[in-house]
Amino acid sequence: MSARRLPTLEDVAAKAGVSRATASRVVNADPRVRGESRRAVEAAIRELGYRPNRAARSLVRPDAASIAVVIPEAEERVFTDPFFSATLGAIYTKLSDSPVQVLLAVAPPGEREKIERYLRGGYTDGAIVVSHHRDDGISDVLLETRLPAVYIGRPYAGDVGLPFVDVDNEAGGRIAAEHLLSLGRRRIGTITGPLDMASGADRLMGWRQALEEAGLAADLVEHGDYTAASGAEGVKRLLAREPGMDALFVASDLMAISALHELQARGVRIPEDMAVVGFDDSQMAKLTRPPLTTILSTATGLAETAVEMLTALLRGDPVDPVVLPTELIRRGSA
Amino acid sequence: MSARRLPTLEDVAAKAGVSRATASRVVNADPRVRGESRRAVEAAIRELGYRPNRAARSLVRPDAASIAVVIPEAEERVFTDPFFSATLGAIYTKLSDSPVQVLLAVAPPGEREKIERYLRGGYTDGAIVVSHHRDDGISDVLLETRLPAVYIGRPYAGDVGLPFVDVDNEAGGRIAAEHLLSLGRRRIGTITGPLDMASGADRLMGWRQALEEAGLAADLVEHGDYTAASGAEGVKRLLAREPGMDALFVASDLMAISALHELQARGVRIPEDMAVVGFDDSQMAKLTRPPLTTILSTATGLAETAVEMLTALLRGDPVDPVVLPTELIRRGSA
C-alpha cells in the first residue's frame, strides 16, 4: 500500500545497537533483557513506529487460529437481518476470550468464487457456514480442502458427512400448522423460505404434512426468501388468490413481521381475521402489536453449538450433527 | 490446533515428482506449467488436501491489506445496536470488491489491552475506530505505532491530528431543541449519550444552548449510554423529577424508541402529551407508532466516508477531518 518500506526488527536492532534476537525479546516482553538495552530498543521501536510483521511471526510461531464465518448472501442482507446479527454476535461473544480470530467471508450468490478463493487461500483454520444454498458449491470446496467446518443449518441433501447444527425445521412447520388448526382455522396459507435451503424446504414440508393429515388442501403456498420485502409480497399474492384465508404460517419472523404490517395496513385484524405464526423467536417478535406467535429457534443457541463443534474439530475430535428441539412460543398473533 | 502437520508445498511437489517451484506455479495458476506435471500437481493437491500457508505466502508477496474496525464496546452491544450493524454493513459493502480484508476488534471497556495488543500486534494495515471514549487509550496506541486510522465520531478533545468523520452533533442537538421550542413546548428534557464520547457531550451542548437562548432552564437532563435500557430508565427518572415535562430530546433513536415504549406504557400520548425527537434517523425510526421525528445522521454515510479516508491514508495521501451536515427529519412524534 504505502510506498515506503515499513521498519523491520533488523532496523530496530541496528538503531538500538543490539542484535535482532535481543530486539525480538523486548518486543515479546521477555524478562531477561537488561535495563540498558531494553530501553534502547524501546526507544528505537517508538522512534521508528515499528510494528511486528505478522506473517513473519506466525510463520515461525504458529499463532492463534482464525475461523471464517461464511455467508453466501448479499452484504446488505447480512447486516440487516437480525438472524445474522444474532448469529455473528453469538459467535464473536463465545470466542471473545479465546485467542481465535473471526473472519467474515460474505459474498452474494453471483460471486461464488470469492468465497471459494477465500476458503482455498489458506486464510483460515476452520469455517462456520451460515446460510447454505443447494448450489453454492461450498461443500465441494470444504470436502476437497478438508478444511474443518460446521454448518449452521443442515446442508442440502447430498452433502452428507459435513457436520451441522440445526433446529428441527420440519417439526417446527408442523407445530405451527397444528397450532393454527387447533384454533379452528381452516384456510391456512404459508410463506416459505427459499426452497434451495434445507430450512425453507423442511418448514414447508412440516406445514404441508400437518394440513394433509387434517384432510385440508395444502395449496396456499407462496415462496419468499427470508427478506422482509418477500414477506409483504407473499401475503399480497396469497390474499389475491384466496381472500378467505384465515391463518398464515410464515417461515421467518422477519418476513412475518413484514406480512403483519401489510395485513394491518389493509385493515385485516390480527388475530381475529388472520392468525399469524412466525419462525425464529427473534427479539423483534416481542415488539410487534400484537406480539408475534412464533417457533423457537435461537440463533444464539445454534451459533454457540456451532462454535463448540468447530472447536472440537480443530482439536481433532470427531463430531456428530446436532439437532436442537423447537417449540411454539405463543403470543398474541395466533 | 490439530496435532498432525498440514501438508506443505514441499509435500505436494514430492508426491507429484516435481520441484517446489513447479508446484507453486500451478497453485498460482501460472500458465507456463505443461499438461503433464500440472495434472500431477493438481492430483497431489487434491489427495493431500493441500492449502497454502498464508503466512509464508504473504511474507514473500505482500498480500491484500487488512483493516481493523475497532469498537471499544461489549460484543452484545455491537451486534444489537443498529448503528453498529449499519456501520459494519456499509464498511463491508464499500470494501467488498476490493481485496482488503476487514477484521473486527471488539472489546468491552474493561478489556482495553485486548484492542491495544491487537493494534500493536501488526494484525492490520489500518484501522477505523468506531465508538471512541475519552479514556479508552486507543489514540495513544495509534499515534505511537503510526497505524493509519480514521475515527467515525470525532475523537475526544486532545486527540487532535487524528483524522475523523462525524456529523455536526452540536448543531443536531440545537436543531432538535429549536424544533421542540417552535412547537410551543416549554418543559423540554433530554436523555444524553455517554458524556465521555464527543457525540454525547456535543448533542447535549447544542440542546442546552438552544434552551438557554430561549430563556429556559436546561435542567431536565438524564444521562444514558445509547443502549435501549438506558432510554427507558432515563424517561422514568425524568418523569419522576418533572411530571409536567412536555417534550424530550433523546440522543439516539435506539434510546428514543425505548423511551417511547415506556411513555406509551404509562398512557402518555405521543405527540400530544409529549413530543419526542431522536437522533440518527435509523431504519427503525420509520416503524414506530407514531413514527419518530429524528435528526439525520446516517451511519452509512459516515462509514463510507471513513473508508474513503482510510483508503487515501493507506495510499499515502493526507486527509482532513470531515463533518457531515445534519437536519431534522420530521415525522409523527414531534
Add this chain to the structure above:
DNA sequence: CTGTTAGCGCTTTCAG
C-alpha cells in the same frame, strides 16, 4: 543477559 545460527513455507529470479 545477549549474540549466532537455523530455519518456518512460500515465491521468484536466474539458469538451463
Add this chain to the structure above:
DNA sequence: CTGAAAGCGCTAACAG
C-alpha cells in the same frame, strides 16, 4: 517449460 537457490521477517535453540 522446469529446477536450484536465495530470501521475505521473525523466533528459538544454543552457545557464550
